[in-house]
Amino acid sequence: FIPVEAPHPLTGLKDQCILGHEFSGEIVHLGNGVTGFAVGQAVAADACQHCGTCYYCRHGLYNICENLAFTGLMNNGAFAEYVNV
Ligand SMILES: [Zn+2]
Structure with missing residues (x-):
């Protein structure tokens, strides 16, 4: 799943x-x-x-x-200390 031949069209990640x-x-x-979230709130992410x-x-x-x-997989994930979702 990790793009190796070209950057992913949405995330730009490659290799x-x-x-x-x-x-x-x-x-x-x-x-x-x-909106609808607060610092300190516990969350489960949709990857x-x-x-x-x-x-x-659109549908x-x-x-x-x-x-x-x-x-x-196509953008850096949660094995890092912080992840951008
Ligand atoms: Zn789409």
Whole structure:
């Protein structure tokens, strides 16, 4: 699953990846515009990263997104101390 021939179209990752695609943790920082969550909150993450623009995403089927990526396989994952979700 880790892209080795070309960068992943959604994440840009190629060749190397920190594994870890099933995980839970604690929020330590919120990005701009993130609502409904709080620093310190316990969470379980959905590893699916989707484009939001393809046919499948527009019909609520993001799990089969044409550009689907998984945290920990096509983007750095939770074997790191911190992970961006
Ligand atoms: Zn999509």
